[in-house]
Amino acid sequence: MxxxxxxxxxxxxxxxxxxxxxxxxxxxxxGIGQWREAAAGIRRPLNADLSGTAALAELVRCATLAASSHNTQPWRFALGDSALTIVPDFSRRCPVVDPDDHHLFASLGAAAENIVQAAAVFGLSATVRFADEGDDGRVRIDLAPGASAASPLAAAIVGRQCCRGLYDGRGIAPADLDLLAAAGRGDGVDIVLLTERPAINAVASLIIAGNTAQFADPTFLAELKHWLRFGYADAVATGDGLFSLTSGNPALPAPVGRALFDYVVSAASENAKCRAQIASSAGLAVFVSERDDRRHWLSAGRAYQRFALRATAIGIKQAFLNQAVEVLPQRRRLAELLGLGARRPDFVVRFGYGADMPWSLRRPVAEVIA
Ligand SMILES: Cc1cc2nc3c(=O)[nH]c(=O)nc-3n(C[C@H](O)[C@H](O)[C@H](O)COP(=O)(O)O)c2cc1C
Incomplete structure (x- = not known):
């Protein structure tokens, strides 16, 4: 040669x-162009000029922008003359991470809260009614003419996100902590705010223990992987699930992401991420239900959503770290640590100041109207 x-x-x-x-x-x-377009489209500001069925569809858009576990969006909506009904979609349940449907009903509660907050924008007042235990789990929201009003919480619906990045470590002023606490209390639901490091660290060790247990469980990993969306095109095609970018991971073509996931993601890597996220946060909020039933899970979801809207309105970021409530032994230890007795800790949410993260998507409104 x-x-x-x-x-x-x-x-x-x-x-x-x-x-x-x-x-x-x-x-x-x-798919990056379509993803950008879809993200901007679903989060456009509310159009207060709409009325009739168009206003109801706008309320459904608000509902779909709520948080849902694994972004499963386990809901459908039936429109009536003076009511909106949220119908649970049990085909979207997550039997491993959420065996009793606690998160599913909390997600319906979060959606209901967005409707309640947005109703006044359209001159309506909304009352949430939940059928009793043993029923099919529908949530009926009665709508009646009411005072028209814009509110910071309604305006925050399109800007709220679970912000999984690192925060900047700054503390939060007592007056703002009071606003968060007031927003996070609900019917049969209380909130515990932890801002002292020893208390935060005690809960952090339960989060890490829960995370370690989840990553040792192949059924948890299979369910998680089912809801992961590795690439833009993947996220756009389904309009649901957990898109890599929203967790600070790179977008990858779906087949590459799926193949790499098993090698790259581990309990150790996720635990390190969780520790850094908690260390960067101003505090943790633990939501607590008085009773452990669907009605209270729904109420807890409403309380979380109100808390998150209030946080968004005053420039505070928040994200769930639910490992300590999803793994039963850790949930019991958390209840013991906080002296909750028989009450159920529903969620753990960290909060602080930080930058926006990329948006998660939703299925189109037309697809979720029954
Ligand atoms: C009941 C419930 C439990 C959740 N648990 C977690 C969690 O443990 N970790 C997490 O990162 N996000 C969690 N989420 C947040 C969802 O993943 C998030 O709402 C969804 O991906 C949509 O994103 P968005 O809220 O930013 O619009 C939870 C949401 C709900 C309603």
Whole structure:
């Protein structure tokens, strides 16, 4: 082989590697335009000029922007003349992480709260009614003419997100903590705010123990993987699930992400992330239900959503860290640690100041209207 052929061979290799790298980048960016468009579309500001069925559809859009466990969006909506009914979609339940449907009903509660907060924008007042235990779990929201009013919580519906990035470690002024606490209390639901490091660290160790147990459970990992969306195109195609970017991970083509997940993600890597996230936060909020039943889970979901809207309205970020309530032995230890007796700790949410994260998507409104 002469010098010239070595040079030509080298150039060809570099060109092939560069072409492969460019191809990989283009592949991983596939769908980015549609993702941006979808994210901006679903989070456009509320249109207060709408009335009738168009206003009801706008209320449904608000409901769908609520938090839901694994972004499963386990809901459908039936529109009536003077009511909106949220129908649970049990085909979207997560039997491993949420065996008793606590999170599913909390998600319905979060959706209901967005409707309650947005109703006044359309000159309506909303009353949430929940059928009794043993019923099919529908949540009926009666709508009656009311005073028209804009509110900071209604305006925050399109800007709220679970912000999973690192926060900046700054503490929160007592007056703002009071606002968060007031928003996070509900019917049969209380909130415990922890801002002292020893108390935060005690809960953090239960979160880490819960996370370690979840990552040792192949059924938990399989369920999680089912709801992960690795790439833009993947996220846009379903409009649901946990998109990589929202957790601070890179967007990858779905087949690559799926193949890498088992090798890259581990209890150790996730525990390190959780520790850093908690260390960067101003505090933890624990939501607590008086009774352990659907009615209270719904109320806890409403309380979380109100808390998150209030936080958004005053520039505070928040995100769930529910490992300590999802794993039963850790949930019992958490109840003991906080002296809750028979009451159920529903969620653990960290809060603080930080930057926005990329948006998660939703299925189109037309797809969830029954
Ligand atoms: C009941 C419930 C439990 C949740 N648990 C977690 C959790 O443990 N960890 C997490 O990162 N997000 C959790 N989430 C947040 C959802 O993943 C999030 O709401 C969803 O991905 C949509 O994103 P968005 O809230 O930013 O719009 C939970 C949400 C709800 C309603």
């Amino acid at each position: 002469n010098r010239r052929s070595i040079v030509i061979g080298g150039v060809a290799t570099v060109a092939t590697v560069a072409a492969a790298a460019t191809g990989a980048v283009l592949w991983s960016r596939q």
